[in-house]
Amino acid sequence: MSKNKLQKFAQMATFDNVYECTAKSINSEGEPLSIAGCWHERFFHNTNPIVLELGCGRGEYTVGLARLCPEKNFIGVDIKGARMWAGAKQATEEKISNAAFLRTNIEYIERFFAPSEVSEIWITFPDPQMKKATKRLTSSFFMQRYKNILAAGGLIHLKTDSPFLYQYTLEMIKANHFTLEYETDDLYGQSMQAPAVATQIQTHYEHQWLERGMSIKLLSFRLPYQEQYIEPEVDIEKDTYRSYGRNYNTNHHVSSTNH
Numbered sequence: 001m002s003k004n005k006l007q008k009f010a011q012m013a014t015f016d017n018v019y020e021c022t023a024k025s026i027n028s029e030g031e032p033l034s035i036a037g038c039w040h041e042r043f044f045h046n047t048n049p050i051v052l053e054l055g056c057g058r059g060e061y062t063v064g065l066a067r068l069c070p071e072k073n074f075i076g077v078d079i080k081g082a083r084m085w086a087g088a089k090q091a092t093e094e095k096i097s098n099a100a101f102l103r104t105n106i107e108y109i110e111r112f113f114a115p116s117e118v119s120e121i122w123i124t125f126p127d128p129q130m131k132k133a134t135k136r137l138t139s140s141f142f143m144q145r146y147k148n149i150l151a152a153g154g155l156i157h158l159k160t161d162s163p164f165l166y167q168y169t170l171e172m173i174k175a176n177h178f179t180l181e182y183e184t185d186d187l188y189g190q191s192m193q194a195p196a197v198a199t200q201i202q203t204h205y206e207h208q209w210l211e212r213g214m215s216i217k218l219l220s221f222r223l224p225y226q227e228q229y230i231e232p233e234v235d236i237e238k239d240t241y242r243s244y245g246r247n248y249n250t251n252h253h254v255s256s257t258n259h
Contacts, residue, residue: 003229004082005082006156008081008082008085008221009081009082009085011085011089011175012081012084012085012088012103013164014090014094014208015088015089016106017043017088017091017092017099017100017101017226018084018088018100018102018103018105019035019043019100019101019103019112019185020081020100020102020103021035021102021103021104021244022031022079022104022105023038023105023110026104026111027191029113030111032110032111032112032113032114033111033112035056035112036111036112036113036114036117037084037114037117038039038134038198038240039073039075039104039113039115039117039130040073040170042119043073043075043100044073044097044100045097046073046098048071048072048073048098049072049073049115049119049120050073050118051065051069051072051073051074051075051118051119051120051121051122052071052074052075052076052077052109052118052121052122053065053074053075053077053121053122053123053124054077054078054106054109054121054122054123054126054135055075055077055078055106055123055124055125055127055137056076056077056078056084056101056124056125057078057083057084057124057125057203057204057205058083058084058086058203058204059076059083059084059086059087059088059090059091059099059101059202060078060087060201060202060204061122061201061203062074062075062076062087062091062099062101063087063090063091063094063096063126064089064123064197064200064201065099065197066096066099066199067096067202068196068197068201069098069188069197071098071117071160072098073098073100074098074099075098075099075100076099076100076101076103076166077102077103077106077109077113078101078103078107079103079104079105079213081103084103086099087099087101090198096167101151101217104185105201105222106137106142106220107141107142107145109142109144109145109149109252110146110147110148112120113136113149114149115148115149116149116150116151116152117151118150118151118154119145119150119151119155120151120154120155120156120157121150121154121155121156121157121159122159123137123138123144123156123159123160123200123201124129124159124160124206124225125156125159125160125161125204125205125206125209126160126165128160128162128164128165128168128239130164130238130239132163133231136165136168137157138156138168138169138172139231140172140176140228140229140230140231141174143172143223143229144228144229146223147223147226148216148223150223150228152225153224154222154223155181155221155222156220156222156223157195157219157220158217158218158219158220159187159198159206159216159217159218160216160217161165161205161206161209161214161215161217162217162239163185163217163237163239164175164236164237164238166185166217166219167236168232168236170183170221171232171234171236172229172231173219173221173234174232175230175231175232175233176226176230177224178221178222178223178224178227179221179224180220181219181221181222182195182218182219182220182221183218183219183220184217185215185217186215186216187199187216187217187218188215188216189215194218195218195220198218206235207208207238210244213239221258
């Protein structure tokens with residue numbers, strides 16, 4: 001591990017707005033952790049609604065949402081601590097008290113929150129995981145976990161560049177009779193009024209897609225409680241493009257790294 005990463009991890013441990021608990025420190029019994037049900041008391045010191053951003057990366061969206069919506073609390077969730085450091089540091093320096101960060105694996109998300117503790121979820125530009133459905137953040141595998149922490153009628157938003165993930169999630173919505181609140185395959189090119197928070201904040205990756213002339217897709221839907229969610233039985237065309245590498249420079253060609 002590089003010296004720079006080690007320094008970031010050390011600094012993360014000093015931030016009051018970060019809670020870290022990786023897979024190695026989670027017991028296998030499936031029990032809630034001590035933080036579950038205590039986010040208002042221990043982190044935010046208010047009773048405002050809690051909104052998650054899953055796969056928050058550098059935390060731009062989490063911090064941006066917190067600025068735009070001071071009446072809500074926001075928690076960015078990711079396992080990549082060296083990236084999350086940027087958002088946690090910015091929120092600390094700007095004294096943004098309604099932004100916090102949870103470093104953990106998203107598959108354990110239900111262990112960190114009490115039933116109905118979360119009012120809303122944002123999933124922003126995740127890897128579409130075209131080879132394995134259970135790894136997709138909008139799959140039935142993850143929906144089963146979201147339902148255990150979302151309040152009744154809680155909203156889920158997917159913001160993506162991926163035609164594959166967009167279509168897959170639409171099919172999930174249809175197959176499970178989710179309530180679709182908003183749908184567009186071209187967020188900045190459509191005429192329908194989009195939620196302000198969907199267009200006023202752009203992440204690092206979103207800038208990449210827009211720079212390449214690609215359309216941004218948005219789905220907002222409500223997750224009704226049911227015992228089991230099912231996978232859609234349809235074939236979906238795979239994406240044919242790839243993302244820029246982490247060290248992308250606009251003067252270079254597109255990297256061949258995974259999406």
